Amino acid sequence: MTAEDEVPDLCGRGRALVRDVLARIGDKWSVVVICQLGDTTKRFNELRRLCEPITQRMLSTTLQALERDGLVTRTVYDTKPLRVDYALTPRGLTLLDVVLDLARWAERNAAQIEADRAGFDAR
Numbered sequence: 718m719t720a721e722d723e724v725p726d727l728c729g730r731g732r733a734l735v736r737d738v739l740a741r742i743g744d745k746w747s748v749v750v751i752c753q754l755g756d757t758t759k760r761f762n763e764l765r766r767l768c769e770p771i772t773q774r775m776l777s778t779t780l781q782a783l784e785r786d787g788l789v790t791r792t793v794y795d796t797k798p799l800r801v802d803y804a805l806t807p808r809g810l811t812l813l814d815v816v817l818d819l820a821r822w823a824e825r826n827a828a829q830i831e832a833d834r835a836g837f838d839a840r
Contacts, residue, residue, distance in 0.1 A: 746771055760803075764776065
């Protein structure tokens with residue numbers, strides 16, 4: 718199958734799961750959380766500080782969604798006070814590579830995108 722044949726198959730109307738996964742990682746906070754977790758474990762409040770200005774509720778919701786999709790693990794330690802750590806799963810780490818590639822692409826193209834937007838808006 719060529720790339721030309723693959724595009725309609727991957728992006729077609731019948732690909733609900735693909736669209737759902739892309740919506741998950743394309744939401745406002747998931748990519749930020751994935752980048753901040755990187756390849757290390759972080760506690761909730763540490764992650765919240767790194768993801769400012771995310772709210773506590775939104776971080777919790779985002780982490781639960783990423784955990785549900787198998788991208789993040791949540792480990793609870795029975796200590797006083799309770800300790801909860803978050804980390805990317807092996808699948809989440811493969812997504813981190815994709816996200817970082819996308820971030821590098823955006824950085825390389827940011828100036829031209831801004832110029833194109835200004836040109837478009839000036840019409």
